[in-house]
Amino acid sequence: MKITNCADLSWFKTYLEIENKKEKIGTGYIDIDSLIHELRPGSLYIVGGRPGTGKTTFLINLIFNLVKDKKILFLSTELSKEEVMERLYALTHDFPLRCFRGTETISLKPISFPNLNIVDATTIGLTDIDKIISVVVPNVVLFDYFQNIGLGDNNPIFNRGYGSATIYAGIVKNLVDLMRKYNVILILASQLKRFETGRENEKPRLDDLKETGKLEEAARAVLLFWRGENNLIRVNIAKSRGGRIGEITLKVNAETDKIESCIV
Numbered sequence: 001m002k003i004t005n006c007a008d009l010s011w012f013k014t015y016l017e018i019e020n021k022k023e024k025i026g027t028g029y030i031d032i033d034s035l036i037h038e039l040r041p042g043s044l045y046i047v048g049g050r051p052g053t054g055k056t057t058f059l060i061n062l063i064f065n066l067v068k069d070k071k072i073l074f075l076s077t078e079l080s081k082e083e084v085m086e087r088l089y090a091l092t093h094d095f096p097l098r099c100f101r102g103t104e105t106i107s108l109k110p111i112s113f114p115n116l117n118i119v120d121a122t123t124i125g126l127t128d129i130d131k132i133i134s135v136v137v138p139n140v141v142l143f144d145y146f147q148n149i150g151l152g153d154n155n156p157i158f159n160r161g162y163g164s165a166t167i168y169a170g171i172v173k174n175l176v177d178l179m180r181k182y183n184v185i186l187i188l189a190s191q192l193k194r195f196e197t198g199r200e201n202e203k204p205r206l207d208d209l210k211e212t213g214k215l216e217e218a219a220r221a222v223l224l225f226w227r228g229e230n231n232l233i234r235v236n237i238a239k240s241r242g243g244r245i246g247e248i249t250l251k252v253n254a255e256t257d258k259i260e261s262c263i264v
Contacts, residue, residue: 025066027062035237035246039187043179044218048209050204054227089108096255130178133184142188149175192208220240221240224237
C-alpha cells in the first residue's frame with residue numbers, strides 16, 4: 001500500500017499523457033461512442049440482454065464495422081462459422097438472409113475477411129481463450145456468450161465445488177487478467193436473469209446481469225438491450241466509466257440484420 005502526496009502532480013501529468021496516446025476505437029455508432037467515449041484497449045465491455053434482443057446481431061455488426069482496420073477474434077458458442085459468414089455476407093452485399101435458406105442456387109459475390117478469426121464451439125475454456133489470443137494477437141475479442149465459458153477440469157474453482165456466483169466471479173477475474181495481459185478490447189455478451197413478476201417495464205437494469213455482479217464491477221461500459229416495436233432495439237447504457245449513461249435506439253434491417261443508429 002502506497003500513500004501519495006498530491007503537492008507535486010507530475011505523476012498525474014504523466015498519466016494524462018499516456019492516456020491521451022492510447023488508441024481508441026469507434027464502434028461505428030456515433031450515439032454509442034458519444035456516451036462510452038469509444039472502445040479502449042485493456043477494457044471490458046458488456047452487451048447484455050434476454051434471448052432474442054439482438055446481442056449476437058449487434059456483435060456481428062461490430063465485427064463488420066471494425067474488421068477492415070482491426071484484427072478481430074470472434075469466440076462463438078451460439079453461431080457456427082458458416083452462420084457468422086452468412087451474416088457478414090448479407091451485411092457486405094446487402095443480401096437478404098432468407099435467401100440462404102431457399103431452394104435456388106446462390107451465385108455468391110467475392111468476400112474475404114483476412115483480419116477476422118473465428119472459433120466456434122459449444123463451450124470455450126479459459127485456458128483455450130488464453131492460447132487462442134496468444135496465437136491470433138487480436139485488437140478486439142468478442143465472446144458470445146459469457147455463460148458458456150468453460151472452466152476446464154484443472155481449474156481450482158471447479159475442483160473445489162464452489163457455488164455458481166463464486167465460479168462466475170472467478171471467470172470474470174481470469175478474463176480481466178487476460179484482457180490486461182494482452183491489452184485487448186474484450187466485448188462480452190451476457191444473458192440477463194428473468195425479470196421478477198409485476199415489473200412495470202422491460203427496460204433492463206444492471207442488477208439483471210445473470211449470475212454475478214462482478215461483470216458490472218469489471219466492465220468499463222455495460223450496454224443492456226431490449227426489443228422495441230418495428231424492428232427497433234432499445235439500448236440502456238447503464239454504466240460508462242469516464243463517459244455518460246443514457247438510452248439510445250438502434251434500427252435493424254429485417255432482411256439483412258444490419259443495425260443502424262436512428263433518431264426516434
